[in-house]
Amino acid sequence: MNYTIATIAPIFLLPFFAFVINCVFIKKIPKIVPWISIAGIVGAFFYASAIFMDFFSVYNTDYYIHKVFNWIDISHGENIFKIDLGVYIDNMTAVMLLMVTGVASLIHIFSSWYMKGDVRWERFFLYLSLFTSAMLGLVLSDNLLSVFMFWEVMGFCSYSLIGFYFEKEEAGNASLKAFMTTRVGDVFFLLGILAIWSVVGSVDFPSIYAAIADGAFTGKTVFGMSLATFSAFCIFCGTIGKSAQFPLQVWLPDAMMGPTPCSALIHAATMVAAGVYLSLRAYPLIFVGELNLFIAYIGGITAFGAATIAIIQKDLKAVLAYSTISQLGYMVLGIGVGSYNAAFMHLITHAIFKACLFLAAGSVIHSYHAKYMTEMGGLRKKLPYTWIAMWCCTLAIAGVPFFSGFVSKDRILGDALYMMVYSGIGAYSIPAILGFIGAFLTPFYMFRMMFLTFHGKNRNKEKYDHCHKEHLKWNQNVPLLILSVFTLGVFFCGSMTGQGIIKVAHQKLEWFKVLVEAPVGDGLNKFKSYTKQGFSNVDTRENTAMESSLYDSHYHTGFAGEGFDHKNEQAHHDLHHAHVEGAVASVVIVIFSILLAFAMYIFGWMNPNFFYNKLGFWVKAIKNKYFFDWFYVDIVIKKGLLRLNRFLSWFDSGIYDRYAIDGWATINRYIFKASHWFDRVVVDSIAVDGTAVGTQIFSLVTKSIQSGYIQKYIIALVGAIVVISMFLGF
Amino acid sequence: MITLKAYLFISLVLFVTGLVVMLSRKNIIAILLGIELILNAAALNFVAYSKYTAANLDGHIFALFIIVIAAAEAAVGLAIVIRFFQVKESVHIDEASDLREELTR
Amino acid sequence: MENTIAGYFLEFEPLQYLVQNSSAFFGFDTTALIGFLIFFIFGIVFLGFLATVGGFGTIAERKISADLQARIGPNRVGPYGAFQLIADGIKMLSKEDIMPRSADKFLYYLAPFLSLFGVVCTIAVIPFSGDFIMADLNVGVFYALAISSIVGVGIFLGGYASNSKWSLLGGMRGAAQIISYEIPVTLCIMMIVVLAGGISFGTIIDQQAGMPWNWYIFHNPFTFIGFFIFFISNLAETNRAPFDLPEAESELVSGYHTEYTGIRFGLFALAEYIEIFVVNGIAVSLFLGGYHLPFDFLEGTIPGNLLQFGTFFIKTCVLYYVVIWIRWTFPRLRVDHLMSLCWKYLTPIAIFNLVGVAIWMVCFDGQSMFDLLFSGSSHSGGGH
């Protein structure tokens, strides 16, 4: 396939054009706005499908496309300052593009049902199109700078959509909170970009990879720490902000104030996943900077803590929000323990089932006109299709075998177990154990949610009677069913556990593991000899013939820490062990967790309130979300920042204003008096008036020349010609 | 044979005639006539030099542009004259001195 | 000298002999002198020929108008009144030459001659046959356009110098009309120049040799429209009905030649009739294939030249007939209608045609419609 600007750019441009056209039409013809948005994203989906099919048919880890055009070039001689923008598509990008466009298409279609008749619902599509184009642009970007730009556009869209119902005060506050909290991470992200620029001189991924492979980061330090560590940390701070990791996770639950489709698209499937995507892109840097342990801790803590909070939530969407934070924590944990491939796979699978869950929750909320689970119950008779879709996704997120969530999450847990037991680094044991506890809690709160919503007796008869029975509708539950099909694990992996308890013979079913290879070790060295291609050129990177041993040689790309010499027989063996043990452990954990949920909410053997009352302080902590909001607002902002501000204000008005500025003013006043005298006496009366008088006298002499008689001028002209020719002639 | 100097002489005659017409007449249109003569003299010089000294046709190009500019100048100039006539009801050149300071002497 | 009629005749043996002998006698090369003489003689001959043509134009006008109005027309002098022009000429020469007292003498005398001068000079580049052209200038078309604009000066001066209100109005109208309608004419000619790739009449006519479908009028739709614009604009340039505002009988008595009598009036009339012949000849040369016969029959020989002359003459006379036919069929336009027709309709259409022809040249590589329809034709109209 020949990649030109016409085959790549529409992915980004179609939603963007939809946005621009909608900007024009939103006042005049608001009816067509949703359809333009849907057309834009579906068109982008087809282009993305074509690219994915091409990559899938090539089926080679080394295959990528990197096309650039020059954006800024103010190089002057030796001083080179050049910024290229471009497109970098490798296998990961292709998968990501397919996921984003597909999920976004379905969410757009769902929104046309969900938002219909809502206030400003055309504007909702406007933001949705802008957001989608920014996300696709981020995925396509070949460098950190444009990633950052699209990142900020997405932040703006997130802000606008969270505060979509800005009549409600909480919505406005929530949007502000989300924007401000992610900003903390963004500042670090920008610092990280600058740090990388200072070393590499360029910010596009292949150049960074090549520089890392050449060892450009070795030996450089900043603030007493390695520059690689510093820049990796800064980039990862962007991830913390955007992906709502500990300690900046506080904004995501509040972000549920926005419309549900936007929660599905932004706060479940794409934007928060973009943070993880960024960390995956920066994986070589993290590896070189030896930040794995830190990241694993962050991920483990997030996965565990959010899961605990999710258990007691009453709001349907809040449960999903905390489960999102928890699952994002798993992805980050995956990055920390070195399972690059599994983390990315979890990103994709999570995006699909969590988008479906959110859409299903939206369907429930919109049909039932309530959002608290305490008012629900027994809805499976009223909403059968939603019920089916939601069950599929719940099984997937719970990690039940044969579903996608099991495949991806289990591989992360297996790698964590390997790092804990076999790698010999004891510090990894805490994140791993937290991850396993989270894996125990996840099925419990998800099943609890399902039982409270769809099963048992109904708890609000009036609303229940008022709710219509659901029919199959193309823009309500068909998108849910389509998404729920893709929660089956078979689409992502031939084997149903991390490392293959049940193997399927066909090689291509293992595509996900084979194609997405971590850019470390050998995978990094290939960037040493890469060349940029302009957009007009035909893609020249031919693929080496696919070797039959590809399956085996790349089988363990998800291996914890490629640096640990994965060719070592012993390590290989250990890894197998760890994965088998991890799979068995997680299956057992899931079974116990599900049984507990059944015991509590279906059979009634145990009363949840008993535990609720018993664990007093713990419950109090969970209820207050581990006091993070209290800490940020009351301690950091009110006690810290506000007092600092007050002090600075006092300093400004009391010291600086009074002494520096007023004193300077007094001095100036005397100077002005002196200069005023000088001006009046010397300048005005002597210089200015004198000049004027002189000019007047001179003009009296010269104005007789300007007589107004044209012919006199001509005579002067001729005389001048004669004189000039005299000079020329001699 | 005809030499360059013959053309230059004719050109000089044209130029001087134009000059005299411009200087001696008080009608604005007559002055425009003089300008046309002077422009023709210049164009003739260009073409003559082009033939006798240079091997290219740049002189012809210059002559063409002079003709173009003369046409534009005549159009705009005559339009101004007619407008002037509408306002002042005269085409005397000395009437066109509104912007001059009134001389008391 | 090579492309002129003098060059053609200098190839004959007696004249070459004369040149040699006279050169020996005078001591310098007399080729140019003899050529000049030949030009002179042919100028006189042509003037006589043109006067005859103009005279026959008046007869034709009267006979055709009579025919159209179911009358007989002049029929006394000669067979079918064919020698009426001689009688008219004698009458005009013998009439009293009256000049108004307050007229501007110099301009009054000059005007008819300027008018005739502009017309007659144009004849120099009209190609009557393959070898029978006074001078095939390489700026031929341009020259014809330029020199025929002197007619406008003559008409204007005639109107001004008579010092009569009818004349003045007629002269002003004539000058304004001629200047305005020169623009569509020039644009139509530009169209042909773009097609032919040259502005000499020889180049243009040689592109149209052969069968009638090689004529430029049938080259493409734009030239087809362009021919009619050219024809209409020429009617206005020659002050013919329905554009005869400068000499409108019912309003201005007789327009710019109201005060003229005798042979001076005759010169004006003669100039008008010769000009019709000349512009029709130009139209024939540009659009209707000029003098060319099918299959280049007998080209280069004297009988062939005569046949070509006949072809040219017949084509021109057909157009002449159309002009007279129009005069006696259509009513006159109003002045503002005349101007709006020129500036609002003919000029934009002519510009559109010019652009269209240029695009046609690029798109179809200069091939005509017939070349495109019946591909493989030997003649392609492109002048590139």
Add this chain to the structure above:
Amino acid sequence: MFSDILFLSASALIIGSCVLMMWTKNLMHSCIYLLGVLIGVAGLYLTLGADFVAATQVMVYVGGVVILMLFAIMLTGGKDFQSKTQKILGLLPLMGSKYTFMWGTATAMVFGFCQIYFFRHLFTSLELNETTSNQYAPTVEKLGELLITDHVVAFEISSVLLLGALVGAAIIARPRKERPAFLEPVDDHHHDDHEEDHH
């Protein structure tokens, strides 16, 4: 020989017309003599082998400029005037008198002498190729090529100039009863109307 005859006749036409142009009192006649001058210059162009320039000269000047001049002279009366302020140009002659001719001749002699005297070095230092002066070659194609290659910018700018001259002349010469709008004093009433329209 041929071009000699042409040169002589054209020069005679030019010089004669020039003298008459200075001499005559009637502006209309003067304009007609200008026509003679222009045709003569076109003839000189022909002797110089500049056929296209000659045709352009006739076309533009005779077909356009002279007729415009005649129109303008006719519309403005065609009289010439005496100088109103004798004091300023008291030495200059009045029109149509013998003095005009004398002054013209004198100026011509002085100016011509100056020019010839001061530029005589240039004449002697010029490398003239007068031997090839009789070789006539068609210039149209070369001129066309030059106009769209070397001089294309000037060509395009001159087209813009002509358009501007066309529009400008049409606007300037248009008869107007009232003063132009931009010269009107600012009227408060106008403002009010405008605002009311807005509401």
